[in-house]
Amino acid sequence: MKLSSVLTQLIGMSAALVAVSPLAAEKEPWQLAQETEVWEPVPEKVSVNHRGVPSDAVVLFDGSGLDAWESVNDGSKAPWKILGDELVTNPKTGDIRTRQDFCDLQLHIEWQAPAEAEMEGPEGQGRGNSGVFFQERYEVQVLDSFGGETYPNGQAGSIYKQHIPLVNATKPLSEWNVYDIIYTAPRFSDSGELEKPAYITVLHNGVLVQNHAEVQGPTAWIGHPPYEAHGCAPLRLQDHGNPTKFRNIWIREL
Structure with missing residues:
Protein backbone atom coordinates (compact mmCIF):
# COMPACT_ATOMS: atom_id res chain seq x y z
CA MET A 1 0.00 0.00 0.00
CA GLU A 35 -10.90 14.44 40.59
CA THR A 36 -10.32 17.07 43.31
CA GLU A 37 -11.00 14.85 46.33
CA VAL A 38 -7.96 14.15 48.54
CA TRP A 39 -8.28 11.17 50.89
CA GLU A 40 -4.91 11.18 52.63
CA PRO A 41 -3.62 12.04 55.15
CA VAL A 42 -6.63 11.62 57.44
CA PRO A 43 -6.53 14.20 60.32
CA GLU A 44 -6.10 12.76 63.80
CA LYS A 45 -9.20 12.98 65.95
CA VAL A 46 -8.89 15.39 68.88
CA SER A 47 -11.45 15.68 71.67
CA VAL A 48 -11.86 18.53 74.16
CA ASN A 49 -12.59 17.90 77.84
CA HIS A 50 -14.88 19.81 80.19
CA ARG A 51 -12.10 22.32 80.91
CA GLY A 52 -11.66 23.07 77.22
CA VAL A 53 -8.33 21.23 76.99
CA PRO A 54 -7.66 19.30 73.74
CA SER A 55 -6.68 15.65 74.07
CA ASP A 56 -3.36 16.26 72.27
CA ALA A 57 -2.35 19.19 74.49
CA VAL A 58 0.60 19.37 76.87
CA VAL A 59 -0.95 20.51 80.15
CA LEU A 60 1.44 22.91 81.89
CA PHE A 61 -0.78 23.93 84.80
CA ASP A 62 -4.21 22.75 85.92
CA GLY A 63 -3.88 23.38 89.67
CA SER A 64 -2.44 19.98 90.49
CA GLY A 65 1.22 20.98 90.77
CA LEU A 66 4.24 22.67 89.24
CA ASP A 67 6.14 19.64 87.98
CA ALA A 68 6.22 21.14 84.46
CA TRP A 69 8.04 24.26 85.68
CA GLU A 70 11.37 25.29 87.18
CA SER A 71 13.04 28.42 88.51
CA VAL A 72 14.91 30.42 85.88
CA ASN A 73 17.45 31.42 88.53
CA ASP A 74 18.90 27.98 89.23
CA GLY A 75 16.72 25.29 87.68
CA SER A 76 15.24 24.30 91.04
CA LYS A 77 11.56 23.75 91.79
CA ALA A 78 9.41 26.68 90.65
CA PRO A 79 9.02 29.04 93.66
CA TRP A 80 5.57 30.39 92.78
CA LYS A 81 2.45 29.61 94.83
CA ILE A 82 -0.60 27.48 94.10
CA LEU A 83 -3.92 28.68 95.52
CA GLY A 84 -6.68 26.28 94.53
CA ASP A 85 -6.47 26.02 90.76
CA GLU A 86 -4.53 29.28 90.46
CA LEU A 87 -0.81 29.86 89.96
CA VAL A 88 0.29 33.08 91.68
CA THR A 89 3.60 34.84 91.13
CA ASN A 90 5.77 34.98 94.22
CA PRO A 91 7.20 38.51 93.88
CA LYS A 92 10.97 38.89 93.83
CA THR A 93 11.61 35.13 93.52
CA GLY A 94 12.21 35.34 89.78
CA ASP A 95 10.73 34.06 86.56
CA ILE A 96 9.71 30.46 85.97
CA ARG A 97 9.98 28.42 82.77
CA THR A 98 8.83 25.08 81.46
CA ARG A 99 11.13 22.10 81.78
CA GLN A 100 10.18 21.17 78.23
CA ASP A 101 11.41 23.00 75.13
CA PHE A 102 9.01 24.15 72.42
CA CYS A 103 9.13 25.59 68.91
CA ASP A 104 5.89 26.21 66.98
CA LEU A 105 2.87 26.04 69.26
CA GLN A 106 -0.66 26.99 70.21
CA LEU A 107 -0.87 28.36 73.75
CA HIS A 108 -3.91 28.82 75.98
CA ILE A 109 -3.34 30.76 79.19
CA GLU A 110 -5.70 32.61 81.53
CA TRP A 111 -4.54 35.47 83.75
CA GLN A 112 -5.83 38.00 86.23
CA ALA A 113 -4.18 41.15 87.55
CA PRO A 114 -4.06 41.58 91.35
CA ALA A 115 -6.43 43.76 93.33
CA GLU A 116 -5.51 47.42 93.03
CA ALA A 117 -4.31 47.54 96.64
CA GLU A 118 -1.70 44.85 95.83
CA MET A 119 -0.30 46.62 92.79
CA GLU A 120 3.20 48.00 92.65
CA GLY A 121 1.75 51.33 91.52
CA PRO A 122 -1.71 52.64 90.64
CA GLU A 123 -0.82 53.47 87.04
CA GLY A 124 1.18 52.31 84.06
CA GLN A 125 3.47 49.32 84.22
CA GLY A 126 2.73 48.61 87.90
CA ARG A 127 -0.75 47.24 87.22
CA GLY A 128 -0.22 43.50 87.50
CA ASN A 129 2.72 43.42 85.14
CA SER A 130 3.90 40.03 83.91
CA GLY A 131 4.60 38.48 80.53
CA VAL A 132 4.60 35.32 78.47
CA PHE A 133 7.96 34.74 76.78
CA PHE A 134 8.12 32.34 73.86
CA GLN A 135 11.42 30.49 73.64
CA GLU A 136 12.41 32.67 76.62
CA ARG A 137 12.92 35.61 74.26
CA TYR A 138 9.77 37.03 72.68
CA GLU A 139 7.17 38.56 75.02
CA VAL A 140 3.43 39.01 74.88
CA GLN A 141 2.62 41.49 77.66
CA VAL A 142 0.37 40.72 80.65
CA LEU A 143 -0.95 43.88 82.34
CA ASP A 144 -4.15 45.45 83.60
CA SER A 145 -4.96 47.71 80.67
CA PHE A 146 -8.61 48.09 81.63
CA GLY A 147 -7.56 50.60 84.29
CA GLY A 148 -4.39 52.70 84.20
CA GLU A 149 -2.74 54.11 81.11
CA THR A 150 0.67 53.21 79.72
CA TYR A 151 2.52 53.33 76.40
CA PRO A 152 0.43 51.30 73.91
CA ASN A 153 3.27 49.04 72.79
CA GLY A 154 3.57 47.96 76.44
CA GLN A 155 -0.10 47.36 77.27
CA ALA A 156 -1.90 44.02 77.52
CA GLY A 157 -1.89 42.13 74.26
CA SER A 158 1.15 43.93 72.90
CA ILE A 159 4.24 42.21 71.63
CA TYR A 160 6.24 44.19 74.12
CA LYS A 161 7.94 47.30 72.68
CA GLN A 162 7.28 46.01 69.14
CA HIS A 163 3.59 45.80 68.21
CA ILE A 164 0.62 47.71 69.64
CA PRO A 165 -2.50 45.51 69.94
CA LEU A 166 -5.18 46.14 67.31
CA VAL A 167 -7.72 46.85 70.08
CA ASN A 168 -7.83 46.82 73.90
CA ALA A 169 -9.85 43.74 74.94
CA THR A 170 -8.82 43.72 78.62
CA LYS A 171 -11.41 42.81 81.25
CA PRO A 172 -11.79 44.51 84.69
CA LEU A 173 -9.59 43.47 87.62
CA SER A 174 -12.13 41.07 89.09
CA GLU A 175 -12.39 39.05 85.86
CA TRP A 176 -10.11 36.55 84.12
CA ASN A 177 -8.44 37.37 80.83
CA VAL A 178 -7.75 34.68 78.25
CA TYR A 179 -4.95 34.53 75.71
CA ASP A 180 -5.06 32.07 72.82
CA ILE A 181 -1.80 32.49 70.96
CA ILE A 182 -0.33 30.93 67.82
CA TYR A 183 3.45 31.17 67.81
CA THR A 184 5.71 30.33 64.87
CA ALA A 185 9.38 30.07 65.82
CA PRO A 186 12.09 31.79 63.79
CA ARG A 187 14.22 29.76 61.38
CA PHE A 188 17.97 30.04 61.06
CA SER A 189 20.46 28.71 58.54
CA ASP A 190 23.20 26.26 59.50
CA SER A 191 25.54 29.23 59.70
CA GLY A 192 23.24 31.07 62.13
CA GLU A 193 21.71 33.58 59.72
CA LEU A 194 18.04 34.47 60.13
CA GLU A 195 16.04 32.87 57.33
CA LYS A 196 12.53 33.57 58.64
CA PRO A 197 11.45 35.66 61.67
CA ALA A 198 9.04 34.56 64.39
CA TYR A 199 5.34 35.35 64.04
CA ILE A 200 2.68 35.75 66.72
CA THR A 201 -1.11 35.78 66.51
CA VAL A 202 -3.00 36.70 69.70
CA LEU A 203 -6.68 36.33 70.53
CA HIS A 204 -7.40 38.24 73.74
CA ASN A 205 -10.72 37.18 75.26
CA GLY A 206 -11.67 35.89 71.81
CA VAL A 207 -10.76 39.16 70.08
CA LEU A 208 -7.94 39.29 67.52
CA VAL A 209 -5.32 41.76 68.78
CA GLN A 210 -2.19 40.55 66.93
CA ASN A 211 -2.63 39.18 63.41
CA HIS A 212 0.40 37.13 62.36
CA ALA A 213 2.63 39.94 63.59
CA GLU A 214 6.29 39.69 62.65
CA VAL A 215 8.56 39.59 65.70
CA GLN A 216 11.46 41.98 65.18
CA GLY A 217 13.88 40.26 67.54
CA PRO A 218 14.22 39.42 71.24
CA THR A 219 12.17 41.50 73.69
CA ALA A 220 14.10 44.26 75.42
CA TRP A 221 13.18 47.12 77.74
CA ILE A 222 15.80 49.31 76.08
CA GLY A 223 16.70 49.18 72.41
CA HIS A 224 16.03 46.58 69.74
CA PRO A 225 18.51 43.70 69.89
CA PRO A 226 18.90 41.57 66.76
CA TYR A 227 18.01 37.92 66.40
CA GLU A 228 20.57 35.37 67.52
CA ALA A 229 20.35 31.78 66.33
CA HIS A 230 18.73 29.32 68.74
CA GLY A 231 16.72 26.13 68.81
CA CYS A 232 13.56 25.12 70.61
CA ALA A 233 13.39 26.59 74.12
CA PRO A 234 11.08 26.84 77.16
CA LEU A 235 8.00 28.97 77.64
CA ARG A 236 8.72 31.52 80.37
CA LEU A 237 6.46 33.47 82.75
CA GLN A 238 7.72 36.74 84.21
CA ASP A 239 7.93 37.80 87.84
CA HIS A 240 7.66 41.58 87.60
CA GLY A 241 6.94 42.18 91.28
CA ASN A 242 3.14 41.83 91.28
CA PRO A 243 1.14 38.80 92.54
CA THR A 244 -0.41 38.17 89.12
CA LYS A 245 -2.55 35.01 88.78
CA PHE A 246 -2.57 32.36 86.06
CA ARG A 247 -4.65 29.25 85.46
CA ASN A 248 -5.53 26.63 82.85
CA ILE A 249 -2.25 26.70 80.89
CA TRP A 250 -1.78 24.27 78.02
CA ILE A 251 0.13 23.98 74.78
CA ARG A 252 -0.37 22.16 71.51
CA GLU A 253 2.83 21.62 69.56
CA LEU A 254 2.38 22.47 65.89
Whole structure:
Protein backbone atom coordinates (compact mmCIF):
# COMPACT_ATOMS: atom_id res chain seq x y z
CA MET A 1 0.00 0.00 0.00
CA LYS A 2 1.29 3.41 -0.90
CA LEU A 3 2.31 5.79 1.87
CA SER A 4 -0.24 8.32 0.67
CA SER A 5 -3.03 5.76 1.11
CA VAL A 6 -1.91 4.93 4.65
CA LEU A 7 -1.88 8.59 5.58
CA THR A 8 -5.33 9.06 4.10
CA GLN A 9 -6.70 6.18 6.20
CA LEU A 10 -5.06 7.51 9.41
CA ILE A 11 -6.48 10.97 8.83
CA GLY A 12 -9.92 9.48 8.31
CA MET A 13 -9.69 7.45 11.54
CA SER A 14 -8.56 10.53 13.50
CA ALA A 15 -11.48 12.52 12.16
CA ALA A 16 -13.87 9.80 13.24
CA LEU A 17 -12.41 9.72 16.76
CA VAL A 18 -12.70 13.47 17.05
CA ALA A 19 -16.30 13.24 15.99
CA VAL A 20 -17.23 10.80 18.79
CA SER A 21 -14.79 11.94 21.51
CA PRO A 22 -17.01 14.65 23.10
CA LEU A 23 -19.64 12.04 23.89
CA ALA A 24 -17.13 9.37 24.94
CA ALA A 25 -15.19 11.76 27.23
CA GLU A 26 -18.21 13.43 28.85
CA LYS A 27 -18.30 12.88 32.66
CA GLU A 28 -20.98 13.17 35.29
CA PRO A 29 -20.57 16.01 37.83
CA TRP A 30 -19.79 13.51 40.61
CA GLN A 31 -16.96 12.10 38.48
CA LEU A 32 -15.52 15.58 37.96
CA ALA A 33 -15.84 16.27 41.72
CA GLN A 34 -13.89 13.10 42.51
CA GLU A 35 -10.90 14.44 40.59
CA THR A 36 -10.32 17.07 43.31
CA GLU A 37 -11.00 14.85 46.33
CA VAL A 38 -7.96 14.15 48.54
CA TRP A 39 -8.28 11.17 50.89
CA GLU A 40 -4.91 11.18 52.63
CA PRO A 41 -3.62 12.04 55.15
CA VAL A 42 -6.63 11.62 57.44
CA PRO A 43 -6.53 14.20 60.32
CA GLU A 44 -6.10 12.76 63.80
CA LYS A 45 -9.20 12.98 65.95
CA VAL A 46 -8.89 15.39 68.88
CA SER A 47 -11.45 15.68 71.67
CA VAL A 48 -11.86 18.53 74.16
CA ASN A 49 -12.59 17.90 77.84
CA HIS A 50 -14.88 19.81 80.19
CA ARG A 51 -12.10 22.32 80.91
CA GLY A 52 -11.66 23.07 77.22
CA VAL A 53 -8.33 21.23 76.99
CA PRO A 54 -7.66 19.30 73.74
CA SER A 55 -6.68 15.65 74.07
CA ASP A 56 -3.36 16.26 72.27
CA ALA A 57 -2.35 19.19 74.49
CA VAL A 58 0.60 19.37 76.87
CA VAL A 59 -0.95 20.51 80.15
CA LEU A 60 1.44 22.91 81.89
CA PHE A 61 -0.78 23.93 84.80
CA ASP A 62 -4.21 22.75 85.92
CA GLY A 63 -3.88 23.38 89.67
CA SER A 64 -2.44 19.98 90.49
CA GLY A 65 1.22 20.98 90.77
CA LEU A 66 4.24 22.67 89.24
CA ASP A 67 6.14 19.64 87.98
CA ALA A 68 6.22 21.14 84.46
CA TRP A 69 8.04 24.26 85.68
CA GLU A 70 11.37 25.29 87.18
CA SER A 71 13.04 28.42 88.51
CA VAL A 72 14.91 30.42 85.88
CA ASN A 73 17.45 31.42 88.53
CA ASP A 74 18.90 27.98 89.23
CA GLY A 75 16.72 25.29 87.68
CA SER A 76 15.24 24.30 91.04
CA LYS A 77 11.56 23.75 91.79
CA ALA A 78 9.41 26.68 90.65
CA PRO A 79 9.02 29.04 93.66
CA TRP A 80 5.57 30.39 92.78
CA LYS A 81 2.45 29.61 94.83
CA ILE A 82 -0.60 27.48 94.10
CA LEU A 83 -3.92 28.68 95.52
CA GLY A 84 -6.68 26.28 94.53
CA ASP A 85 -6.47 26.02 90.76
CA GLU A 86 -4.53 29.28 90.46
CA LEU A 87 -0.81 29.86 89.96
CA VAL A 88 0.29 33.08 91.68
CA THR A 89 3.60 34.84 91.13
CA ASN A 90 5.77 34.98 94.22
CA PRO A 91 7.20 38.51 93.88
CA LYS A 92 10.97 38.89 93.83
CA THR A 93 11.61 35.13 93.52
CA GLY A 94 12.21 35.34 89.78
CA ASP A 95 10.73 34.06 86.56
CA ILE A 96 9.71 30.46 85.97
CA ARG A 97 9.98 28.42 82.77
CA THR A 98 8.83 25.08 81.46
CA ARG A 99 11.13 22.10 81.78
CA GLN A 100 10.18 21.17 78.23
CA ASP A 101 11.41 23.00 75.13
CA PHE A 102 9.01 24.15 72.42
CA CYS A 103 9.13 25.59 68.91
CA ASP A 104 5.89 26.21 66.98
CA LEU A 105 2.87 26.04 69.26
CA GLN A 106 -0.66 26.99 70.21
CA LEU A 107 -0.87 28.36 73.75
CA HIS A 108 -3.91 28.82 75.98
CA ILE A 109 -3.34 30.76 79.19
CA GLU A 110 -5.70 32.61 81.53
CA TRP A 111 -4.54 35.47 83.75
CA GLN A 112 -5.83 38.00 86.23
CA ALA A 113 -4.18 41.15 87.55
CA PRO A 114 -4.06 41.58 91.35
CA ALA A 115 -6.43 43.76 93.33
CA GLU A 116 -5.51 47.42 93.03
CA ALA A 117 -4.31 47.54 96.64
CA GLU A 118 -1.70 44.85 95.83
CA MET A 119 -0.30 46.62 92.79
CA GLU A 120 3.20 48.00 92.65
CA GLY A 121 1.75 51.33 91.52
CA PRO A 122 -1.71 52.64 90.64
CA GLU A 123 -0.82 53.47 87.04
CA GLY A 124 1.18 52.31 84.06
CA GLN A 125 3.47 49.32 84.22
CA GLY A 126 2.73 48.61 87.90
CA ARG A 127 -0.75 47.24 87.22
CA GLY A 128 -0.22 43.50 87.50
CA ASN A 129 2.72 43.42 85.14
CA SER A 130 3.90 40.03 83.91
CA GLY A 131 4.60 38.48 80.53
CA VAL A 132 4.60 35.32 78.47
CA PHE A 133 7.96 34.74 76.78
CA PHE A 134 8.12 32.34 73.86
CA GLN A 135 11.42 30.49 73.64
CA GLU A 136 12.41 32.67 76.62
CA ARG A 137 12.92 35.61 74.26
CA TYR A 138 9.77 37.03 72.68
CA GLU A 139 7.17 38.56 75.02
CA VAL A 140 3.43 39.01 74.88
CA GLN A 141 2.62 41.49 77.66
CA VAL A 142 0.37 40.72 80.65
CA LEU A 143 -0.95 43.88 82.34
CA ASP A 144 -4.15 45.45 83.60
CA SER A 145 -4.96 47.71 80.67
CA PHE A 146 -8.61 48.09 81.63
CA GLY A 147 -7.56 50.60 84.29
CA GLY A 148 -4.39 52.70 84.20
CA GLU A 149 -2.74 54.11 81.11
CA THR A 150 0.67 53.21 79.72
CA TYR A 151 2.52 53.33 76.40
CA PRO A 152 0.43 51.30 73.91
CA ASN A 153 3.27 49.04 72.79
CA GLY A 154 3.57 47.96 76.44
CA GLN A 155 -0.10 47.36 77.27
CA ALA A 156 -1.90 44.02 77.52
CA GLY A 157 -1.89 42.13 74.26
CA SER A 158 1.15 43.93 72.90
CA ILE A 159 4.24 42.21 71.63
CA TYR A 160 6.24 44.19 74.12
CA LYS A 161 7.94 47.30 72.68
CA GLN A 162 7.28 46.01 69.14
CA HIS A 163 3.59 45.80 68.21
CA ILE A 164 0.62 47.71 69.64
CA PRO A 165 -2.50 45.51 69.94
CA LEU A 166 -5.18 46.14 67.31
CA VAL A 167 -7.72 46.85 70.08
CA ASN A 168 -7.83 46.82 73.90
CA ALA A 169 -9.85 43.74 74.94
CA THR A 170 -8.82 43.72 78.62
CA LYS A 171 -11.41 42.81 81.25
CA PRO A 172 -11.79 44.51 84.69
CA LEU A 173 -9.59 43.47 87.62
CA SER A 174 -12.13 41.07 89.09
CA GLU A 175 -12.39 39.05 85.86
CA TRP A 176 -10.11 36.55 84.12
CA ASN A 177 -8.44 37.37 80.83
CA VAL A 178 -7.75 34.68 78.25
CA TYR A 179 -4.95 34.53 75.71
CA ASP A 180 -5.06 32.07 72.82
CA ILE A 181 -1.80 32.49 70.96
CA ILE A 182 -0.33 30.93 67.82
CA TYR A 183 3.45 31.17 67.81
CA THR A 184 5.71 30.33 64.87
CA ALA A 185 9.38 30.07 65.82
CA PRO A 186 12.09 31.79 63.79
CA ARG A 187 14.22 29.76 61.38
CA PHE A 188 17.97 30.04 61.06
CA SER A 189 20.46 28.71 58.54
CA ASP A 190 23.20 26.26 59.50
CA SER A 191 25.54 29.23 59.70
CA GLY A 192 23.24 31.07 62.13
CA GLU A 193 21.71 33.58 59.72
CA LEU A 194 18.04 34.47 60.13
CA GLU A 195 16.04 32.87 57.33
CA LYS A 196 12.53 33.57 58.64
CA PRO A 197 11.45 35.66 61.67
CA ALA A 198 9.04 34.56 64.39
CA TYR A 199 5.34 35.35 64.04
CA ILE A 200 2.68 35.75 66.72
CA THR A 201 -1.11 35.78 66.51
CA VAL A 202 -3.00 36.70 69.70
CA LEU A 203 -6.68 36.33 70.53
CA HIS A 204 -7.40 38.24 73.74
CA ASN A 205 -10.72 37.18 75.26
CA GLY A 206 -11.67 35.89 71.81
CA VAL A 207 -10.76 39.16 70.08
CA LEU A 208 -7.94 39.29 67.52
CA VAL A 209 -5.32 41.76 68.78
CA GLN A 210 -2.19 40.55 66.93
CA ASN A 211 -2.63 39.18 63.41
CA HIS A 212 0.40 37.13 62.36
CA ALA A 213 2.63 39.94 63.59
CA GLU A 214 6.29 39.69 62.65
CA VAL A 215 8.56 39.59 65.70
CA GLN A 216 11.46 41.98 65.18
CA GLY A 217 13.88 40.26 67.54
CA PRO A 218 14.22 39.42 71.24
CA THR A 219 12.17 41.50 73.69
CA ALA A 220 14.10 44.26 75.42
CA TRP A 221 13.18 47.12 77.74
CA ILE A 222 15.80 49.31 76.08
CA GLY A 223 16.70 49.18 72.41
CA HIS A 224 16.03 46.58 69.74
CA PRO A 225 18.51 43.70 69.89
CA PRO A 226 18.90 41.57 66.76
CA TYR A 227 18.01 37.92 66.40
CA GLU A 228 20.57 35.37 67.52
CA ALA A 229 20.35 31.78 66.33
CA HIS A 230 18.73 29.32 68.74
CA GLY A 231 16.72 26.13 68.81
CA CYS A 232 13.56 25.12 70.61
CA ALA A 233 13.39 26.59 74.12
CA PRO A 234 11.08 26.84 77.16
CA LEU A 235 8.00 28.97 77.64
CA ARG A 236 8.72 31.52 80.37
CA LEU A 237 6.46 33.47 82.75
CA GLN A 238 7.72 36.74 84.21
CA ASP A 239 7.93 37.80 87.84
CA HIS A 240 7.66 41.58 87.60
CA GLY A 241 6.94 42.18 91.28
CA ASN A 242 3.14 41.83 91.28
CA PRO A 243 1.14 38.80 92.54
CA THR A 244 -0.41 38.17 89.12
CA LYS A 245 -2.55 35.01 88.78
CA PHE A 246 -2.57 32.36 86.06
CA ARG A 247 -4.65 29.25 85.46
CA ASN A 248 -5.53 26.63 82.85
CA ILE A 249 -2.25 26.70 80.89
CA TRP A 250 -1.78 24.27 78.02
CA ILE A 251 0.13 23.98 74.78
CA ARG A 252 -0.37 22.16 71.51
CA GLU A 253 2.83 21.62 69.56
CA LEU A 254 2.38 22.47 65.89
